[in-house]
Amino acid sequence: MAYNEFAYFYDEFNGEADYEALYAHIKKELEAHGIHDGILADLGCGTGELTLMLTQAGYDMIGIDQSEEMLCVVRDKAEQLGLSGGLLLLRQDLLKLDLYGTIRGAVSTFDTFNHIPDLDKAIANAGFFMEKGGVLLFDMNTPYKHQNVLGENVFTFEEEDASCVWRNHYNAADRRVEISVDIDYRETGEHFHEQFYEYTYDLDTIRAALEKHGFALESVCDGESFGPLTDESERYFFCAVKQYTQLEEQ
Known part of the structure; x- marks a missing residue:
């Protein structure tokens, strides 16, 4: 990652x-x-x-x-x-x-x-x-945070020239949080997408x-x-x- x-x-x-x-x-x-x-x-x-x-x-x-x-x-x-x-x-x-x-x-x-x-x-x-x-x-x-805090929550961040949306999904079977990040730049119209995982130990x-x-x-x-x-x-x-x-x- x-x-x-x-x-x-x-x-x-x-x-x-x-x-x-x-x-x-x-x-x-x-x-x-x-x-x-x-x-x-x-x-x-x-x-x-x-x-x-x-x-x-x-x-x-x-x-x-x-x-x-x-x-x-x-x-x-x-x-x-x-x-x-x-x-x-x-x-x-x-x-x-x-x-x-x-x-x-x-x-x-x-x-x-x-x-x-x-x-x-x-x-x-x-x-x-x-x-x-x-x-x-x-x-x-901790496992508690992955399951109960991140879970299905979405976080949004706003800057002067861009916005960022962070989405979480806890996958109990794989014991990991699936995370996706989307960033949009207002002036250029560019869009970036990143996806990664947090593993539960x-x-x-x-x-x-x-x-x-x-x-x-x-x-x-x-x-x-x-x-x-x-x-x-x-x-x-x-x-x-x-x-x-x-x-x-x-």
Whole structure:
């Protein structure tokens, strides 16, 4: 899945996201595990809000996304902030992740892993490049959100020169949300249509994938309040620690 035209609506779609609270929680977890600097990867960095906050905090960030349009937005923001160093942007599919060396940790937010049909492979790839003791911090939409919040809902966004309609359909048999995005530009009359999926993963499946690839799941909390999970939590937030390197595994 790659957001293309929708990249330019993404920040508005995420307008209610509390990036400051997310950043504070991630920074706290990193520091609690002794990671105050070094190389971090943002897996599915989107428009780069969190990536750039971590860059400003002194981390050497690798922002990875499959969408060139998303990465263009990150570049523009980085230039405006004067962040020429400490940031590398890569256009890659997380199922084919290929980094140039090891990383101290990785973050993945706003349900990036829900968009991946093979969660096991995505976690394996993140773990392959991570140092022993490295931390994987990520969130995922819960089954409750897929079934009861996204469900059949439609979201509409209006800009001065364009409109965007986001439609959802939950397919219980396939355990996924079918999503379609339609964008219309008023001045040119152009129309763009994108379709993709969010896959539903329960806690047991996520925990098993982490353990299989050398991670110990330290904690799971509500991904919006960062407090305890409830039956109506819409997002999980995970903290997992790499127990051994690939060389030690072999």
